[in-house]
Amino acid sequence: MESSKVNAFVRVSGPPNRNYLVGYPGISATLPRIEGKVEIRPGAGYSAPVGISYVAIGLYRKETIHPHADSIISNHLAAPRKEIRDLVGKEMRLFQCSAGKAYDSVLAMDLPFVLFIPFSKAGNEDIIKVPPASLQLPSRVAETYYELVVSVQQGSADLKKHSFPVPLSRYDTLSSFGMYNRPETQERVSDHLVTLSMCLQRWSFGPNDPVEVRVRLTPNPDWMSKAKKVSIQRIVVALEEQITYNPEGDEPTTKVNKLISKKEVVGQKLPPDGYQSDVTIRLPAKELRDSDGFLPPPKPAFPMHPIIGFTTTATLYKIDYFLSVKAHMSSCRDITLRQKIIVSPFDHQTCLDELPLIMQAAQDASSINAVGPMLPAPTIVRPGDPNALHWLGMTMVGNERKLLIH
Missing domain, CATH: 2.60.40.640 (Immunoglobulin-like)
Structure with a gap:
């Protein structure tokens, strides 16, 4: 032949x-x-x-x-x-x-x-x-x-x-990198009466990693007579996934999915020295093993990560993650803060192991x-x-x- x-x-x-x-x-x-x-x-x-x-x-x-x-x-x-x-x-x-x-x-x-x-x-x-x-x-x-x-x-x-x-x-985007381990702080004022601030000690997380946020509500000392009438009803911390399709195109489309949220019921007047709370939520992870405890064979084109999505920027889409904190109050308008975070496909211990x-x-x-x-x-x-x-x-x-x- x-x-x-x-x-x-x-x-x-x-x-x-x-x-x-x-x-x-x-x-x-x-x-x-x-x-x-x-x-x-x-x-x-x-x-x-x-x-x-x-x-x-x-x-x-x-x-x-x-x-x-x-x-x-x-x-x-x-x-x-x-x-x-x-x-x-x-x-x-x-x-x-x-x-x-x-x-x-x-x-x-x-x-x-x-x-x-x-x-x-x-x-x-x-x-x-x-x-x-x-x-x-x-x-x-x-x-x-x-x-x-x-x-x-x-x-x-x-x-x-x-x-x-x-x-x-x-x-x-490994959470073990130093640039992700600097505190991130954000604050916003409502009706000139109350200031809501949030602080993250680090801002890159992987599957099952705890996300710890410090929330503080502080009255305006110049308006104390009105601020002391404010009651804190509840504080809600949520993790949101934002997918933007065609980010560089003529008609970008954005979808926001709430992945997990945690509500803390407070039900008290705003103290003169303010109110502070540390709220922890855990980043969702998906189970890789089947009902019998076995790992199925991975798809040849995709790594097997214990997470559905992560922070990424492609040509046709990009995925961002935000930690939102909302304070529900009476005698004052509610306040919402939204802090961008990084979600990595690897948990924190894996990130530490990868460094050497x-x-x-x-x-x-x-x-x-x-x-x-x-x-x-x-x-x-x-x-x-x-x-x-x-x-x-x-x-x-x-x-x-x-x-x-x-």
């Missing part, structure tokens, strides 16, 4: 005993990248040569949104799902056949590659080029996933593309040249090479071709 007509079997493999995603996306010092090799073997028969003209690989991101997928709209045709597909970084050419030939006949090819994931350098605020994390919200109202696409040209045949999903996480690993990854990346990285030499086995059949697990016994295990 002519080698150009033999379909190639293509797969992507990572380094031995390692994932092919190396480094920490979102942390520039670790040079986040995908390392591995493209393996090409005969797709039919044991040793039929394959005609290869061209091989390239690239990382692609696909985003889809469908804001109404989670609601039933009767007698109304919902807007179609919107979708974009982009190349992340640059495509890498791995093989080009000899000049003047339509293709090269090969028995096996191992083509090493490294694809750097874009990252923002220190001081660069343009984070829009940093790829967002893989995410699939319930009912697929928003989705981001990545795939390695290997393009193989075999002679005059049509270019074939082989896709391999890649789950990608971001690590720049991130430091090690940054140290390992310091010796890598991001412009021209050193790669192992490609392995290309041609039909006339010595011991070529051994690459396919075969050998010649007399005039017969047999498997090596025989």
Whole structure:
């Protein structure tokens, strides 16, 4: 059979005993990248040569949104799902056949590659080029996933593309980073009588992490005669998820979901020296195990996180989280404060455990040249090479071709 007509079997493999995603996306010092090799073997028969003209690989991101997928709209045709597909970084050419030939006949090819994931350098605020994390919200109202696409040209045949999903996480929202462990304070005044203030000691949280907020109501000393008539009925603390579809488009749409709330009944007059309360709510988490206690196999394109959504900014959507505090009062208008927080896909203990690993990854990346990285030499086995059949697990016994295990 002519080698150009033999379909190639293509797969992507990572380094031995390692994932092919190396480094920490979102942390520039670790040079986040995908390392591995493209393996090409005969797709039919044991040793039929394959005609290869061209091989390239690239990382692609696909985003889809469908804001109404989670609601039933009767007698109304919902807007179609919107979708974009982009190349992340640059495509890498791995093989080009000899000049003047339509293709090269090969028995096996191992083509090493490294694809750097874009990252923002220190001081660069343009984070829009940093790829967002893989995410699939319930009912697929928003989705981001990545795939390695290997393009193989075999002679005059049509270019074939082989896709391999890649789950990608971001690590720049870890609650163990110092920038998220500074107190955040906000306050607002109602009717010039009462000031509501809230304080968070840290403002990045993961699944099952406690969210502790200090709430204080203080009367205005210049209006004490009126302020002492104010009664505090209750204080409500809530965690809200805000999803904005088409954030950069002409008609952005925003949906706010209240994830959890906690009500504290006070029922007392506002004391002259003010009222203070520490309220703790726990960030919701989803159960990964089934009813029998087993972990189901993960979806190939999405990391298995014990959380439904997290803070992220993509092209077609963005997800933000807010902690709202509302003080219900009599003889005074209610006051509401809304503080933006970061929700990470990792709980606080996991974030602490990742810190030394991130430091090690940054140290390992310091010796890598991001412009021209050193790669192992490609392995290309041609039909006339010595011991070529051994690459396919075969050998010649007399005039017969047999498997090596025989």
